[in-house]
Amino acid sequence: MPETDLSLLIDAARQSGDIAMRFFQKNPNVTDKPDGAGPVTEADLAVNNMLEETLGDARPDYGWLSEETEDSDARMSTERQFVVDPIDGTRAFIEGGKDWSHALAIVKDSQVVAAAVYLPVRDVMFAATLGGGATMNGVPIRASEVQVEGATVLGAKPNFDGRFWRGGVAPPIKRAFRSSLAYRLCLVGQGRFDGMMTLRPSWEWDIAAGALIATEAGARVTDQHDRPLQFNNIFPKVPGVLAAGPNLHANLAVLLEPQNANP
Structure with missing residues (x-):
């Protein structure tokens, strides 16, 4: 049976975590992007390379948008697009914090239809499909109903x-x-x-x-x-x-x- 888009994203997010953790708290090489766009580490780039290869091989007809890849208007002519941040929270990653993540999504008709966000230090996987609900480590989650007071x-x-x-x-x-x-x-x-x-x-x-x-x-x-x-x-x-x-x-x-x- 062909792999679903969601399972593809979840597997790729876990692979991202495996790669990033090899560099975590080990003084990875850090450079500053042009125009004050923030830092990028060798871990960001290694994860991005894996994702572009793995996801591109699995879905060659999908467009590609990533923080660490030069953008191209080629994605505008595709039916679906990968939208990924190899490491979201790079500064936290550099500082040795826990709250950085790998954020992977698939977009169709301007809407996100599948998503995975993985925090490898915490080993927490959030996932969702359009119309299919959202989970954390496989367990359904639900947003708060609190109003303004006490929020x-x-x-x-x-x-x-x-x-x-x-x-x-x-x-x-x-x-x-x-x-x-x-x-x-x-x-x-x-x-x-x-x-x-x-x-x-x-x-x-x-x-x-x-x-x-x-x-x-x-x-x-x-x-x-x-x-x-x-x-x-x-x-x-x-x-x-x-x-x-x-x-x-x-x-x-x-x-x-x-x-x-x-x-």
Whole structure:
């Protein structure tokens, strides 16, 4: 029987973890990308090479979008596309933290249809298919139903500055932080945190996999302007992300200033 797209992603995510762990906490070579795009390690590149070869061999007709591969408009003419971040949370990886991940997704008609996010240090695998629900290590997960009062939302500190909220004051929510955007979205799907937000333009490879996992777990995931996320864009960025259970999401979307600068 042919391997399903989801099982292909899960297997590739585990292989990614095996490769990355060979470099983890062993002073991997680090270089800075041009134009302040952040660091990249030899582990990022090794994982990317494996993924491009393994996934490309398995699905040669799928397009390819990865943080560590120069983009090409060839993907725009394909029916499905791989959207991957070989290591999401590279800075955490360099620092020896636990909260970096491998984020792998497949997109069709601008929607994510299969996703896997794997945290090898924690040995935690999040996975989802469109319409098929979301799981963590094979067990179904569900997003929180908390509203604003008492909610804890994942995000960088500047997002909670009053200038981004109506009335100049952030709502009464607690803030937490994790390095990987993909992991933040998965934690919302798991219900460990009530929401996540970033008011900065976000690369598709950072959010595609986590967005499906959170959505299939019952969260609402949109851009910062409360519009549906679309993937495989010519320029692969979306204008921020807001993810939470439906009630909390609705409340936060109303409270955000409609015209806000990026923090």
